[in-house]
Amino acid sequence: MVGIITYGVYIPRYRIKVEEIARVWGANASDITGGLGVFEKSVPDMDEDAATIAVEAARNALRRRAINPEEIGAVYVGSESHPYAVKPTACTVGEAIGATPVMTAADYEFACKAGTAAIQTCMGMVKSGMIKYGLAIGSDVSQGAPGDALEYTAAAGGAAFIIGNDDPIATLNHTCSFTTDTPDFWRREGQDYPRHGGRFTGDPGYFKHVKGASRLMFEQMKTTAKDYTYAVFHQPNAKFPQKVAKDLGFSMEQIKPGLAVPRLGNTYSGASPIGLAATLDIAKPGDHIFVCSFGSGAGSDAFDITVTDAIKDKINRAAAPSVEKLLANPIYLDYAKYAKHKGKLVMQA
Incomplete structure (x- = not known):
């Protein structure tokens, strides 16, 4: 049976509260939090993007289970915020985890479901016998224009899944x-x-x-x-x-x-x-x-x-941080620092 061999997540530690964004734009914070059910969101550090998040998520997956990266025959990264328009994120991830050079790699785009589309592709390739393992990742540093409704929720984070058919969890x-x-x-x-x-x-x-x-x-x-x-x-x-x-x-x-x-x-x-x-x-x-x-x-x-x-004996879930642990102990930013992190404020030369 094809399945998930191991998995990993990465979420930046920085956060901004929805009420802080509302304060800047003169909106009613309680209306927004009540309407959306969202109280804060993650913010990437200034040196983090969809590629670095994808790499960290993949590394966390490998920390949980001893998989030889050279046996990963496919790396697919789904995102709508790839750092390059022409330069695959997947190649960077494969190189960073030691999966290159014998692998197929591609970036996927389908708004917010590009990561699950990558999982489907890996399922098919493993089931057909073309590869032993496939790495599927969904990673984004999502965008929202200043003052737009999207700005209250557009966050950063990613998850990686290694797909295979030997003792899946x-x-x-x-x-x-x-x-x-x-x-x-x-x-x-x-x-x-x-x-x-x-x-x-x-x-x-x-x-x-x-x-x-x-x-x-x-x-x-x-x-x-x-x-x-x-x-x-x-x-x-x-x-x-x-x-x-x-x-x-x-x-x-x-x-x-x-x-x-x-x-x-x-x-x-x-x-x-x-x-x-x-x-x-x-x-x-x-x-x-x-x-x-x-x-x-x-x-x-x-x-x-x-x-x-x-899941009891083939994987060590404690070897990488859980989602709950990644959500704990956040560092909160005010709107000015948030805008700087997101590149909304750029210093002129």
Whole structure:
């Protein structure tokens, strides 16, 4: 069975509170936190980007299990904030962890679901016998224009998964996708910040696609929400995943372990992968996990996952920081320092 061999996460330690952003723009902080369910978000350090975050997440995955990096035959990095328009992030990651030169590498883009698309590709390549291990990463230092609604949630972080078929800690039983041409969110080449369709973000964007992929999974696997121990949904804010979970029949107890967004913000391509990692941090053999990502533009990838006995003795979860540990002990920034970290303030020569 193809599955997750090991996994790792990286989240920058810096944070800014939503109320600090609201203070600068004269907004009502309680309205924003109440409407979004997000109270603070992660901020990259000035020398951090999607590539460095991807490298750290991959290294944390390797710390948990003794995998020979030279046996990783594919590295795919999903992001909408790759540091170069023409220069793959995946090559940098492969070199940093010692997977080069015998590997295939590529950068993926599909808004916030590029990381799960990378997982699907690795699943297929492992199952076909083309590679022994594949490394799939979702990593972002997401963008939001000053004063825009996105600025309150656009965060930084990433998760890495090594996919293989020898004693996986969790089997990837099935995956399916639901995709349409829905322009709810976009950023043209050369633009610093994305734009969004406002009222189209929920429907026909997020809810149509997440429900579409989820119900397709239920149909193909002959399951319902009650058959799963945990569920993880893309989390652009805290309200959307809670609503879609309720609409599909999941309880708050099922989604709570993977709901990192209130203290993390929206890490875009890293959002649902980090939620899955947080769930694996506390999962036990036999647990059944449902995952559904979402990427504007628009599409969703759903996964049916079963945790195996290997999570007890084939992996050392304590060898790398858990999501909960990475969220602890933050360093808070005021808006001026946040703007400097995000490159919104640039010193003129």
